[in-house]
Amino acid sequence: MTDSNAQPPSRRALLGWGGAGLALGAAAAGGAAAARAGDGPETDAGSAVEFHGPHQAGIATPVQDRLHFAAFDVTTDDRAAFVGLLKEWTGAARRMTAGRAVGAGAYGGLAEAPPDDTGEALGLKPSRLTLTIGFGPSLFGKFDLAGRRPEALVELPRFSGDNLDRDRSGGDLCVQACADDPQVAVHAIRNLARIGFGRVVVRWSQLGFGKTSSTTPDAQTPRNLFGFKDGTRNISGAEKDRLEKFVWVGKKDGPAWMTGGSYLVARRIRMHIETWDRTPLQEQEDIFGRDKGEGAPVGRAKERDEPFLKAMKPDAHVRLAHPDANAGATILRRGYSFTDGTDGLGRLDAGLFFLAYQRDPRTGFIRIQRNLADDALNEYIQHVGSAVFAVPPGVRDQDDWWGRALFTEEA
């Protein structure tokens, strides 16, 4: 639908000060004209990612450089108002991911009314923005949804070493915004929060400044804040078989409204980088089970060589996290590095905002995280935030909306 290589019409040209409504209608009818005001032709990095499809974008689609993630709590008990919000959000997400402003835009509406768009993304490219929604366990305690809660949407158990901050955990809803330009991601979350005023409120949010995992195997593997390559063996967006097996909820998994969806586990993992930085190189490499330069598993030469687990120390991270050590358990990782100022003790509050998608958290993250209780890395990290969400399937077309099957179809 989005032809991001075509010269897009200038939003300024479409949007005369007088005839804004009409001009915007024409633009909408013409499909996603993927440009904000005054841009030239799209580049790849600036291009739009298709919003519609059987799965939500932002899971198996290529990982963008930056993240803004927000968890929301519902503040209304009016089911119709909440459904209305989901529809409005879907419309706004459809426009923003195509690189367009929300509604009439930041200066296309009435002078006497607040603008429909906050405006700070005007002139910026779509930047591969994806918006991905999830429903937390607590949502199913509202709106008579109890009977529709998926069995797989369990509360995460307490794991060894957890030191969770309630204010950075949980949430009735989440939206993951990923884009190559952080201003575009922040703009999207901020506008969804604005639209949600009176119906939802931001519970917590997290900015991620750099991706730590990739879903494109040929790209250079990103490094985490411990300086190691991360996500070498991650599921690629092109591996349909592994996606079906490990990421997408199948028809037989149930409930029906989740078919084509996935489950997201989010963990804010503080990394004690100051301690790590005083650890000898050999010890760092032993802890990970890979070398630091190339990223090769212990005893191997190249990053993508098959790990030989028995050559690693028994508590090496790669050894304990490997599918072979976890009955095959495999998750799609999509995490980001963060740094949020300082911790009051002269240390950077930095780490990994871990995001993992899976077909079932019980046989995915929970299985693996339990096995990481003895991970040598635990001396240097601490899980301080946690949440789990049921991520519904994609929005199929212009008439569909986020969560439609959950709210309207028979169980």
Added chain:
Amino acid sequence: MTDSNAQPPSRRALLGWGGAGLALGAAAAGGAAAARAGDGPETDAGSAVEFHGPHQAGIATPVQDRLHFAAFDVTTDDRAAFVGLLKEWTGAARRMTAGRAVGAGAYGGLAEAPPDDTGEALGLKPSRLTLTIGFGPSLFGKFDLAGRRPEALVELPRFSGDNLDRDRSGGDLCVQACADDPQVAVHAIRNLARIGFGRVVVRWSQLGFGKTSSTTPDAQTPRNLFGFKDGTRNISGAEKDRLEKFVWVGKKDGPAWMTGGSYLVARRIRMHIETWDRTPLQEQEDIFGRDKGEGAPVGRAKERDEPFLKAMKPDAHVRLAHPDANAGATILRRGYSFTDGTDGLGRLDAGLFFLAYQRDPRTGFIRIQRNLADDALNEYIQHVGSAVFAVPPGVRDQDDWWGRALFTEEA
């Protein structure tokens, strides 16, 4: 010095696992080989900014996309140890801004020792990294520096509306790291903090996700989180006359060690975006004194048209901040938008990390900020962090170091 268009030698090729010391010596002698491991030819966006010169880079040089800023407090009373740190920092900054690892790098040293570089920027381009140091008023209470404190380095007065958080204010030292890749900026601050262990400690730090001002007049003017273009009439890095007049400390200004330096005012300005987003468009435009789309001053057609101040409301931001309203006072702005999670009240903790360079804060920021006491914008913003620093001149050559004139030359 840095020929960023030349095919740089691969760091991997130079850096055999055996002969790291020798190979690195050769690379250093050959000047700044501006690439990290395994990169191809540099692109413009990936290129290096010259570290040496009469002025520090990061002030009049083009504004990069991302910021990591840190204020440090000194924890040693040993002057020689502190001078040693400044020398080590200079060496590390020289290497990192050229796109190279610190010392032997993340995997080029001894296996039994912690690596000289934390490694997360391996494989990334220089990304126009600049590192700019500043000395806070409190530093001059240490190391017998009292007599060397510039008269212009005053503590900022309390301004109307200030609500400053001590933990986000002040600092003996600061380092501003700007780069197009945030991982490169974060890596730089983190490695300086690592090198400073036992001599300095991070007091506070701030990540800026998007620039809000430009020092290149032909580029598209960035927008702040209120959706308005910001810094339209900022001093351009090419305007030598205005830089001499308003930014660089001259010989007659004194003290001698500051000649070619500048003064930096940093203010963390929380923006109440949720309130702003419910404000009518006309009111928003009245408050700024510009229109939202084009950025034209009230009554004018184009962004860069000369503002006609009397056409604006008396409390319009542009009117009160304009040089004509401030005895000509002009500052070079280099601020960044931030979002640091939520404030516990369901609102994003977002705003502007305001950075301004000037020849004298008394006739620069202080003059202007006093005049902004009646600014209509004050209803929507709050200054919550504040610091001021004397920014010494540039490092002249390979033998020079940050602060040399302050610590070694006669007053």
